[in-house]
Amino acid sequence: MEKLKSILFVSCLAMSQYAFADEENTSFDPYFSFEVGLSGVDLNDLEVSGIPLSSPEIGLGFGPALGYQLTKDWGFLVRYGNHSPRFATKRNRNTPGEPLLEVEQQTNLLTISGIYRVSIASWLDFNFDAGTIIVDDTEKTRECIELSPTLSCDTWSPYEVNRQTKVSAIAGTSLVFKFSENWGLKLGYQYSPYRNGLTKTDLMIRYDF
Numbered sequence: 001m002e003k004l005k006s007i008l009f010v011s012c013l014a015m016s017q018y019a020f021a022d023e024e025n026t027s028f029d030p031y032f033s034f035e036v037g038l039s040g041v042d043l044n045d046l047e048v049s050g051i052p053l054s055s056p057e058i059g060l061g062f063g064p065a066l067g068y069q070l071t072k073d074w075g076f077l078v079r080y081g082n083h084s085p086r087f088a089t090k091r092n093r094n095t096p097g098e099p100l101l102e103v104e105q106q107t108n109l110l111t112i113s114g115i116y117r118v119s120i121a122s123w124l125d126f127n128f129d130a131g132t133i134i135v136d137d138t139e140k141t142r143e144c145i146e147l148s149p150t151l152s153c154d155t156w157s158p159y160e161v162n163r164q165t166k167v168s169a170i171a172g173t174s175l176v177f178k179f180s181e182n183w184g185l186k187l188g189y190q191y192s193p194y195r196n197g198l199t200k201t202d203l204m205i206r207y208d209f
Contacts, residue, residue, distance in 0.1 A: 031208055031209065033067070033207060035205065035206045037186075039201070041083050041107055042199045046105065048141060050101075053088055060084050077115050077129070078112050080109070080111075082106075083107045085106040087104050089102050103139065109135055110133070111133050111190075114131055115127050115128070115129045116129075129172055129174070132167060133192050135165065138162075139164075170190055174186055185206070188200075
């Protein structure tokens with residue numbers, strides 16, 4: 001293990017020296033961007049109160065990002081993402097069609113990553129990013145405590161809220177099609193080992209300020 005750590009350290013040091021060796025002394029300013037579009041998040045083993053929620057959810061995704069271009073190719077980015085909640089209902093087997101337990105789950109992601117950018121054309125960039133992800137999961141559950149004569153739920157219990165925040169690694173790639181200096185379309189994919197596998201796919205319109 002120590003040998004592996006030493007090899008990784010030397011490799012990273014060599015890459016960083018190579019990346020900065022031939023760069024011009026150019027001043028790069030921080031930049032701010034905002035993305036909105038379709039975002040799919042799949043948590044492979046997500047289960048709340050015995051109800052599986054691991055199927056991919058595609059919905060509205062949005063979030064701001066603050067970055068800094070260290071060199072022409074290398075940069076640093078902090079991005080926040082909010083993803084639409086998931087809903088599911090566990091049925092009462094003795095009363096078909098009657099909801100017994102209802103759950104709602106929502107995921108917020110804060111990503112801190114380094115980015116390597118390859119300019120394929122003046123209108124197209126390919127990016128590779130790797131770093132750390134901070135995941136904030138909010139899970140809400142409630143029970144049906146009183147049935148109506150029509151077998152619908154007449155009275156629900158108050159929501160029980162469970163919130164957890166965990167840190168994990170993340171890496172991914174993206175293609176950015178640039179319509180103009182400020183507007184672009186991003187197609188991205190990221191993977192994290194969080195919850196035995198979090199995958200995130202984005203199709204976003206992006207505006208750079």
